[in-house]
Amino acid sequence: MDKNKIFVGSLPWSINNDSLKELFATYGEVTEAVVIMDRETNRSKGFGFVTFSTPESAQKALEMSGKEVDGRTIVVNIAKPREERRSF
Numbered sequence: 001m002d003k004n005k006i007f008v009g010s011l012p013w014s015i016n017n018d019s020l021k022e023l024f025a026t027y028g029e030v031t032e033a034v035v036i037m038d039r040e041t042n043r044s045k046g047f048g049f050v051t052f053s054t055p056e057s058a059q060k061a062l063e064m065s066g067k068e069v070d071g072r073t074i075v076v077n078i079a080k081p082r083e084e085r086r087s088f
Contacts, residue, residue: 003055004031005079006062009047010034012070016044023069024050028057049079 008020013022021033037050052058054088065076 002051002081004053004058005049005051006058007047007049007075007079008064009074009075009077011021011044011046011048011074012072013044013046014070015048017048020050021047024052024061024064027052027061029065030055052060 006024006025008058009070011020015035017033017035019075020035021030024030024033029052030050031053034050036045038045039042044077049056050061062076064074067074
């Protein structure tokens with residue numbers, strides 16, 4: 001399991017990869033920030049992933065959960081591997 005990676009949900013539609021990286025840079029070095037896009041519409045799906053250089057930075061970034069960003073209250077968790085995620 002990658003303890004350096006967080007899941008960020010309920011993102012504002014205005015957020016892109018660069019602004020997501022900026023949002024979390026105060027918690028440590030961000031090595032990757034990706035907003036998941038709909039392949040057909042090329043619009044944000046409202047969630048993304050941020051990878052930090054250390055697990056400690058990812059742990060600190062969990063403080064952002066429940067904070068308001070551009071009018072939306074975001075959700076932040078340590079990312080789970082695909083096989084651990086629930087399917088609906």
